[in-house]
Amino acid sequence: xxxxxxxxxxxxxxxxxxxxxxxxxxxxxxxxxxxxxxxxxxxxxxxxxxxxxxxxxxxxxxxxxxxxxxxxxxxxxxxxxxxxxxxxxxxxxxxxxxxxxxxxxxxxxxxxxxxxxxxxxxxxxxxxxxxxxxxxxxxxxxxxxxxxxxxxxxxxxxxxxxxxxxxxxxxxxxxxxxxxxxxxxxxxxxxxxxxxxxxxxxxxxxxxxxxxxxxxxxxxxxxxxxxxxxxxxxxxxxxxxxxxxxxxxxxxxxxxxxxxxxxxxxxxxxxxxxxxxxxxxxxxxxxxxxxxxxxxxxxxxxxxxxxxxxxxxxxxxxxxxxxxxxxxxxxxxxxxxxxxxxxxxxxxxxxxxxxxxxxxxxxxxxxxxxxxxxxxxxxxxxxxxxxxxxxxxxxxxxxxxxxxxxxxxxxxxxxxxxxxxxxxxxxxxxxxxxxxxxxxxxxxxxxxxxxxxxxxxxxxxxxxxxxxxxxxxxxxxxxxxxxxxxxxxxxxxxxxxxxxxxxx
Amino acid sequence: xxxxxxxxxxxxxxxxxxxxxxxxxxxxxxxxxxxxxxxxxxxxxxxxxxxxxxxxxxxxxxxxxxxxxxxxxxxxxxxxxxxxxxxxxxxxxxxxxxxxxxxxxxxxxxxxxxxxxxxxxxxxxxxxxxxxxxxxxxxxxxxxxxxxxxxxxxxxxxxxxxxxxxxxxxxxxxxxxxxxxxxxxxxxxxxxxxxxxxxxxxxxxxxxxxxxxxxxxxxxxxxxxxxxxxxxxxxxxxxxxxxxxxxxxxxxxxxxxxxxxxxxxxxxxxxxxxxxxxxxxxxxxxxxxxxxxxxxxxxxxxxxxxxxxxxxxxxxxxxxxxxxxxx
Numbered sequence: 001x002x003x004x005x006x007x008x009x010x011x012x013x014x015x016x017x018x019x020x021x022x023x024x025x026x027x028x029x030x031x032x033x034x035x036x037x038x039x040x041x042x043x044x045x046x047x048x049x050x051x052x053x054x055x056x057x058x059x060x061x062x063x064x065x066x067x068x069x070x071x072x073x074x075x076x077x078x079x080x081x082x083x084x085x086x087x088x089x090x091x092x093x094x095x096x097x098x099x100x101x102x103x104x105x106x107x108x109x110x111x112x113x114x115x116x117x118x119x120x121x122x123x124x125x126x127x128x129x130x131x132x133x134x135x136x137x138x139x140x141x142x143x144x145x146x147x148x149x150x151x152x153x154x155x156x157x158x159x160x161x162x163x164x165x166x167x168x169x170x171x172x173x174x175x176x177x178x179x180x181x182x183x184x185x186x187x188x189x190x191x192x193x194x195x196x197x198x199x200x201x202x203x204x205x206x207x208x209x210x211x212x213x214x215x216x217x218x219x220x221x222x223x224x225x226x227x228x229x230x231x232x233x234x235x236x237x238x239x240x241x242x243x244x245x246x247x248x249x250x251x252x253x254x255x256x257x258x259x260x261x262x263x264x265x266x267x268x269x270x271x272x273x274x275x276x277x278x279x280x281x282x283x284x285x286x287x288x289x290x291x292x293x294x295x296x297x298x299x300x301x302x303x304x305x306x307x308x309x310x311x312x313x314x315x316x317x318x319x320x321x322x323x324x325x326x327x328x329x330x331x332x333x334x335x336x337x338x339x340x341x342x343x344x345x346x347x348x349x350x351x352x353x354x355x356x357x358x359x360x361x362x363x364x365x366x367x368x369x370x371x372x373x374x375x376x377x378x379x380x381x382x383x384x385x386x387x388x389x390x391x392x393x394x395x396x397x398x399x400x401x402x403x404x405x406x407x408x409x410x411x412x413x414x415x416x417x418x419x420x421x422x423x424x425x426x427x428x429x430x431x432x433x434x435x436x437x438x439x440x441x442x443x444x445x446x447x448x449x450x451x452x453x454x455x456x457x458x459x460x461x462x463x464x465x466x467x468x469x470x471x472x473x474x475x476x477x478x479x480x481x482x483x484x485x486x487x488x489x490x491x492x493x494x495x496x497x498x499x500x501x502x503x504x
Numbered sequence: 505x506x507x508x509x510x511x512x513x514x515x516x517x518x519x520x521x522x523x524x525x526x527x528x529x530x531x532x533x534x535x536x537x538x539x540x541x542x543x544x545x546x547x548x549x550x551x552x553x554x555x556x557x558x559x560x561x562x563x564x565x566x567x568x569x570x571x572x573x574x575x576x577x578x579x580x581x582x583x584x585x586x587x588x589x590x591x592x593x594x595x596x597x598x599x600x601x602x603x604x605x606x607x608x609x610x611x612x613x614x615x616x617x618x619x620x621x622x623x624x625x626x627x628x629x630x631x632x633x634x635x636x637x638x639x640x641x642x643x644x645x646x647x648x649x650x651x652x653x654x655x656x657x658x659x660x661x662x663x664x665x666x667x668x669x670x671x672x673x674x675x676x677x678x679x680x681x682x683x684x685x686x687x688x689x690x691x692x693x694x695x696x697x698x699x700x701x702x703x704x705x706x707x708x709x710x711x712x713x714x715x716x717x718x719x720x721x722x723x724x725x726x727x728x729x730x731x732x733x734x735x736x737x738x739x740x741x742x743x744x745x746x747x748x749x750x751x752x753x754x755x756x757x758x759x760x761x762x763x764x765x766x767x768x769x770x771x772x773x774x775x776x777x778x779x780x781x782x783x784x785x786x787x788x789x790x791x792x793x794x795x796x797x798x799x800x801x802x803x804x805x806x807x808x809x810x811x812x813x814x815x816x817x818x819x820x821x822x823x824x825x826x827x828x829x830x831x
Binding site: 044047048050054140141142143144145184185186187188189191192200203204205322326327328329332335336338339340342343347348349350351453457460461463 | 534543548549551552553555556557559560567569570572575576579580583584587609611612656659664665685686687688689690693694696697698700701702703704715716717719720722784
């Protein structure tokens with residue numbers, strides 16, 4: 001413990017060295033920008049800016065890239081809330097409630113909740129990282145395919161509660177997402193499957209962002225156009241000190257979801273191959289399930305913004321853990337960081353903590369500082385962000401449309417995906433009209449491939465014996481929790497009906 | 505008058521420099537650097553190192569963006585490159601699944617001999633690894649005994665049916681007359697992690713994938729499938745020394761889509777040639793047990809590829825495609 005404190009102190013000192021501190025601020029700003037631009041995510045940001053880091057020492061370089069990574073996590077929320085388009089895949093769950101809040105004239109509250117929750121998520125996770133990195137790495141190793149599948153099952157279970165009370169419609173939506181996730185190559189045998197109309201373009205599968213941008217960008221826009229006939233515009237918000245004070249007072253509304261998201265996000269982030277997107281979605285689902293008022297989720301509940309934002313920041317810190325201790329990146333962005341570390345002459349792995357302590361602790365120290373810097377930057381910039389909403393809807397709609405098309409084309413570089421996105425947008429609009437929840441479909445396309453792979457790996461290794469999922473302790477715990485969660489809304493419903501019957 | 509003079513001088517200057525500018529093709533937008541395997545694996549580490557070196561040495565006016573396309577043992581990446589015909593801004597880091605995947609998956613419609621060869625960066629090697637917890641396994645004999653004792657409960661991790669490690673696993677099954685359960689993971693790094701976490705029993709990882717765990721004492725190599733012992737592993741016998749005739753290497757070459765413009769090919773060949781000769785790359789080769797003696801390019805690399813396609817066809821026929829795909 002004492003050695004940790006001493007090392008951490010050294011790390012913090014490093015973070016405040018002028019060059020390093022400058023790197024933190026520059027990284028956070030760059031991250032905010034790439035995060036809030038649809039189609040540009042932390043992956044592109046880190047890849048494009050990697051060369052800059054060859055001009056400075058490795059510690060300053062990783063500090064810059066890590067700061068950029070958090071900055072992007074914060075930034076993703078900005079376009080999710082103000083425009084309703086997820087700026088990055090990690091911020092999809094933020095749209096669920098962030099968008100309705102903006103429409104109700106509460107964009108400032110949503111942005112603030114996102115910033116505060118991100119800060120708490122990032123801080124909780126970095127404290128856990130500092131204290132428990134080595135033992136957590138060992139725990140991550142215990143996670144085999146069985147445990148991974150059980151965790152995915154848990155994630156799906158949380159989402160059964162996501163679609164309101166209409167469980168059949170939720171399941172339909174999940175299945176639709178799973179079908180789309182299955183398009184492309186079979187992940188085990190490598191055979192092409194579900195190639196609609198024998199079009200080779202489908203071999204590449206349907207990207208998650210294509211679906212998310214289609215449903216939330218285009219679908220929502222169509223829905224808003226229809227329901228308002230283009231008449232209304234967003235409620236303008238003016239920032240005053242009184243309003244700020246009021247907003248701070250509302251922290252208690254979402255603090256529980258924030259804690260939940262922080263711990264869950266960190267934990268999911270530390271597992272190799274999971275990453276921040278599933279973490280944010282799971283956190284949203286769990287927060288809703290355990291909420292006193294689950295029906296208000298999706299209609300502008302501030303806790304629905306805080307839960308995923310806390311989780312995605314916590315997960316981005318968490319995903320540094322397998323990278324540093326095992327040399328395995330927990331997310332696409334950390335994969336690029338890993339490449340950077342190899343060039344700087346550092347070999348991530350079990351020995352990095354002992355062989356390059358000043359590097360590791362400098363990074364850890366900078367994470368604390370980066371969190372503070374980003375939250376301050378964000379709070380200061382909220383008035384600027386909400387200016388977007390002052391635009392008339394007739395102007396905003398075409399801008400959103402252009403950003404959707406651009407965002408998809410920039411990520412996949414294919415017109416085909418852009419058409420698919422537009423098609424999905426129309427489907428999303430129709431689903432919305434018919435009262436089908438769309439969030440579960442988004443979740444399914446993210447988690448589907450992960451769940452499929454781990455399930456098939458488990459079954460291959462157990463030679464087809466399904467009990468493999470319940471004979472291992474961690475896996476069994478997750479499965480039991482999943483069963484509980486699936487039945488929880490059902491039980492709730494029955495209880496409520498009884499009460500209603502008793503009252504009536 | 506001076507104006508006319510200046511104009512004619514600059515026109516002359518333009519005329520002189522123009523042909524040189526045309527010969528010097530350079531990327532006009534970011535180059536997609538496709539990796540036909542998952543993150544953390546050997547190909548991924550190499551591609552990311554190369555990407556960083558390109559930036560560090562400022563070899564390209566536009567960045568190289570590494571993109572992993574691990575799906576279907578590289579099928580996704582191969583199909584992607586085939587569809588990019590004539591594109592000058594996509595190159596791919598390949599491994600042996602470059603040969604095996606199109607052979608096993610005939611309906612993929614990919615012919616790698618039509619691709620544009622750029623340069624062979626290295627030949628990678630394979631070792632047989634087990635977790636250090638397995639104190640009962642100290643050499644090849646005790647390994648074979650343990651596998652035979654466990655039967656199909658013995659789990660070998662790899663990067664996908666049809667990938668080189670599955671070919672090597674099938675070769676071992678044929679040589680030692682045992683059957684194992686082969687479990688595919690999304691990348692060599694994940695395979696290594698699962699070995700250390702005791703989720704699987706053995707692997708045939710490349711040195712780079714296990715190196716850090718090996719140094720930390722988490723995993724141990726039993727056999728190397730090379731001609732002679734590598735300097736990085738002086739105490740590990742080769743299969744040949746033990747009387748088992750298995751020698752298998754992995755090529756690490758960079759290739760472009762079919763029909764790349766010759767000027768672009770020249771640019772990439774020069775770029776990767778320079779990387780190959782760099783101190784950083786040669787140091788990486790030494791520390792990670794790669795063989796990097798000869799930068800093969802052009803027609804040599806093309807015939808190297810077609811020879812390898814033939815050799816892998818024979819190999820797959822010999823061990824049977826079904827033993828590789830596990831069907």
